Amino acid sequence: MTDRLGVVVSGSLESGVEVKLDGSVSVEDMAVGRYVTIEGQRQRFFGMITDIGLGVIDTRFTLTPPDITDPFVSEVLSGTSTYGTLHVLPMLTISGDVANLIEGPQPVKTVPSHFSVVNLASQADVELVFGGEDEKRFYVGTPLDMETKICLDLPELVKRSNGIFGKSGTGKTFLTRILLIGMLQKSAAVNLIFDMHNEYGWAGTSEGGRSVKALKQLFPSKVAVFTLDEESSRRRKVSTDFVVRIGYDEIEPKDMALLRQTLNLTEPAVEAIYQLRRRFGRDWLRQTADLPDSEETNELLKELSIHESTFQNLRRGLATISRLPFIAPQAPDNAVTRILEYLDRGINVVLEFGRYTDITAYILVANLLTRRIHSQYRDRMEKAMGEDTTKPTPLVITVEEAHRFLNPEVATRTIFGTIAREMRKYNVTLLVIDQRPSGIDTEVMSQMGTKITCLLDNERDVDSVLAGVSGKGALKSVLSRLESKQQALIFGHAVPMPVVIQTREYGSPQSYKEFFAAGEVEGGQRAEKDIEELWG
Amino acid sequence: MRIISSGLADRVGEIIEASTAGFTVQCYELYELPPLGSLVKTRDGELDIYGIVCHATTGSLEPGRRPIARGKDEATEADVYQSSPQLAKLLRSEFSALVVGHKTGESINQYLPPGPARIHGFVYQCSADEVKEFGRSLAFLNMLVSAHLPVAVDEIVPAALRLMSQSQEDPHAFLVAAGKELAVMLGGQFNQLRAILGRLK
Numbered sequence: 001m002t003d004r005l006g007v008v009v010s011g012s013l014e015s016g017v018e019v020k021l022d023g024s025v026s027v028e029d030m031a032v033g034r035y036v037t038i039e040g041q042r043q044r045f046f047g048m049i050t051d052i053g054l055g056v057i058d059t060r061f062t063l064t065p066p067d068i069t070d071p072f073v074s075e076v077l078s079g080t081s082t083y084g085t086l087h088v089l090p091m092l093t094i095s096g097d098v099a100n101l102i103e104g105p106q107p108v109k110t111v112p113s114h115f116s117v118v119n120l121a122s123q124a125d126v127e128l129v130f131g132g133e134d135e136k137r138f139y140v141g142t143p144l145d146m147e148t149k150i151c152l153d154l155p156e157l158v159k160r161s162n163g164i165f166g167k168s169g170t171g172k173t174f175l176t177r178i179l180l181i182g183m184l185q186k187s188a189a190v191n192l193i194f195d196m197h198n199e200y201g202w203a204g205t206s207e208g209g210r211s212v213k214a215l216k217q218l219f220p221s222k223v224a225v226f227t228l229d230e231e232s233s234r235r236r237k238v239s240t241d242f243v244v245r246i247g248y249d250e251i252e253p254k255d256m257a258l259l260r261q262t263l264n265l266t267e268p269a270v271e272a273i274y275q276l277r278r279r280f281g282r283d284w285l286r287q288t289a290d291l292p293d294s295e296e297t298n299e300l301l302k303e304l305s306i307h308e309s310t311f312q313n314l315r316r317g318l319a320t321i322s323r324l325p326f327i328a329p330q331a332p333d334n335a336v337t338r339i340l341e342y343l344d345r346g347i348n349v350v351l352e353f354g355r356y357t358d359i360t361a362y363i364l365v366a367n368l369l370t371r372r373i374h375s376q377y378r379d380r381m382e383k384a385m386g387e388d389t390t391k392p393t394p395l396v397i398t399v400e401e402a403h404r405f406l407n408p409e410v411a412t413r414t415i416f417g418t419i420a421r422e423m424r425k426y427n428v429t430l431l432v433i434d435q436r437p438s439g440i441d442t443e444v445m446s447q448m449g450t451k452i453t454c455l456l457d458n459e460r461d462v463d464s465v466l467a468g469v470s471g472k473g474a475l476k477s478v479l480s481r482l483e484s485k486q487q488a489l490i491f492g493h494a495v496p497m498p499v500v501i502q503t504r505e506y507g508s509p510q511s512y513k514e515f516f517a518a519g520e521v522e523g524g525q526r527a528e529k530d531i532e533e534l535w536g
Numbered sequence: 537m538r539i540i541s542s543g544l545a546d547r548v549g550e551i552i553e554a555s556t557a558g559f560t561v562q563c564y565e566l567y568e569l570p571p572l573g574s575l576v577k578t579r580d581g582e583l584d585i586y587g588i589v590c591h592a593t594t595g596s597l598e599p600g601r602r603p604i605a606r607g608k609d610e611a612t613e614a615d616v617y618q619s620s621p622q623l624a625k626l627l628r629s630e631f632s633a634l635v636v637g638h639k640t641g642e643s644i645n646q647y648l649p650p651g652p653a654r655i656h657g658f659v660y661q662c663s664a665d666e667v668k669e670f671g672r673s674l675a676f677l678n679m680l681v682s683a684h685l686p687v688a689v690d691e692i693v694p695a696a697l698r699l700m701s702q703s704q705e706d707p708h709a710f711l712v713a714a715g716k717e718l719a720v721m722l723g724g725q726f727n728q729l730r731a732i733l734g735r736l737k
Contacts, residue, residue, distance in 0.1 A: 023716060070737065072711070072736070075715075076715030081729070
């Protein structure tokens with residue numbers, strides 16, 4: 001079988017080109033998302049199939065269909081009177097001219113000429129575009145129906161904030177785990193992962209209920225598991241490195257402001273927090289919670305012009321916070337310092353939330369820690385710039401349920417919003433994981449370098465993910481046709497063109513072994529042992 | 537001048553009327569007509585002119601003198617001719633061929649030759665090899681489809697293709713290729729295409 005599909009018959013740069021399929025190529029063998037090369041007269045184009053259609057040479061064929069049960073008639077008519085069409089979005093030029101040789105594939109600035117031949121992209125073409133695996137590039141998956149490895153340039157990836165999106169159950173977590181392993185192996189960055197559902201530290205479960213190993217099991221020397229819930233971790237037999245406790249005095253008004261929605265606080269209540277902070281200093285939370293219902297309190301409130309009902313509203317909110325078991329009047333150790341210590345040593349930190357999967361806890365802790373870590377990073381970065389010393393190791397902070405931190409209402413106030421917007425200035429970037437990207441502030445979305453998205457079927461979510469991407473309409477049809485598992489569309493900074501991948505396998509002993517083979521020797525023997533155990 | 541090696545066996549007749557687009561041939565023997573749609577050729581100097589048999593008649597040699605029924609007392613049709621041997625001389629078979637190409641040197645061109653064939657030019661039935669060679673290109677179909685013929689194109693084209701396919705290595709592939717060519721040519725004439733394809737099977 002030849003790889004020739006047909007010829008270009010019309011099109012534009014904006015909307016992509018229309019390809020008439022040859023008679024020998026069945027339209028049923030085509031698939032949206034597949035790669036093709038177009039042999040123009042002067043340039044070779046690399047593109048993706050974004051739509052597939054049927055055409056007839058004469059509308060009368062549709063009115064009185066010929067008898068195609070006759071194989072002869074159907075063979076004659078296919079490709080001539082009735083034909084398949086492809087809509088191809090040219091993305092890159094891969095000709096061997098100077099610019100291409102030096103800088104690799106270039107974005108397209110024109111379309112191929114009439115009747116240029118369209119071929120299925122060969123393995124070599126795909127490799128040319130997406131590069132092979134090397135010390136910087138990490139294999140994340142294969143294109144549809146191909147064996148070629150699609151690799152992400154990880155040092156490039158972590159320079160900007162990135163997002164992983166997809167409906168619940170489409171494989172976001174698996175994809176994230178793969179990506180985290182990649183970063184751990186191939187980028188110079190360290191990760192801080194706010195692990196709401198305890199899936200990244202020690203072990204996670206697959207959709208089928210099978211237990212899969214997570215980071216610490218695979219890379220014990222490179223990953224530390226911090227926990228908020230020691231008991232839960234112990235029950236799950238996770239070896240933890242540190243138990244995080246947060247003191248009352250560590251909670252700042254800014255942390256509370258973010259919780260306004262989840263704690264049901266009113267605007268005036270949030271204002272009152274700032275006033276109380278000014279009044280009581282660092283220990284404001286405990287002191288406020290301890291205020292007795294007395295005349296003195298009323299006097300104080302009057303002085304601060306805080307209304308009684310506002311105060312009650314605030315008290316209820318504070319009570320919710322103080323009920324969180326990991327909040328203690330006095331923290332035995334400073335979690336931020338500890339986390340930074342680990343990060344400085346190049347050890348990735350996974351913070352497990354144990355049973356506290358309540359969104360209040362998650363927002364509070366993630367925001368609180370991140371703000372302090374970020375400010376430390378900023379200080380160091382500024383110092384490094386001033387004194388020309390080494391800059392701190394790039395840090396990637398992974399957050400789940402990102403729309404809670406980055407929705408338009410709070411994005412301007414949370415530290416995550418700040419990080420997402422200021423990007424890599426201070427060597428801190430985000431890896432945002434979310435299932436409702438439409439809930440995320442558009443400004444934040446627009447700053448994301450690379451977006452990886454699994455199946456999304458809500459119109460608004462799809463729109464928000466694809467906002468500002470060229471060829472949006474075409475990608476939309478690709479995105480909504482992804483399979484519900486193990487398939488993802490990657491586009492943005494780290495890939496030369498949007499690409500649909502079948503994510504690499506994760507969870508089998510063989511897959512673990514492959515990770516080691518690609519990275520380092522550590523653990524390789526362990527994986528071998530696993531295989532032996534598995535097969536007896 | 538090149539001597540045509542084909543023996544008398546392949547010779548079917550002589551041209552009695554010629555034009556740019558076709559020629560009419562009188563057969564040497566009554567009823568010895570080449571089949572409808574078959575490929576014939578004649579020589580004109582260095583040129584071989586190819587034609588496709590598109591119409592044939594058998595009738596009285598003299599116009600206005602119509603044959604009369606003779607078989608009333610005969611047992612079989614053959615007996616009619618036996619008892620009136622002059623019939624073979626008074627009647628003659630003629631066919632007309634549409635010019636579909638010519639051969640100069642070794643190359644076959646499927647377009648009209650510079651001039652019409654000569655009167656009294658000998659006409660030969662093409663051999664299987666020649667038909668196969670001619671069938672490598674399907675450009676002649678266009679001439680066939682657009683010609684104004686006494687017989688419907690829908691009949692001639694399938695007849696010619698069916699015969700031609702028999703000399704090909706893969707008759708089915710040949711017919712499919714020809715069908716595709718026709719489908720493109722007759723893009724707007726769905727009914728005609730359907731009629732032709734129906735007769736091609």
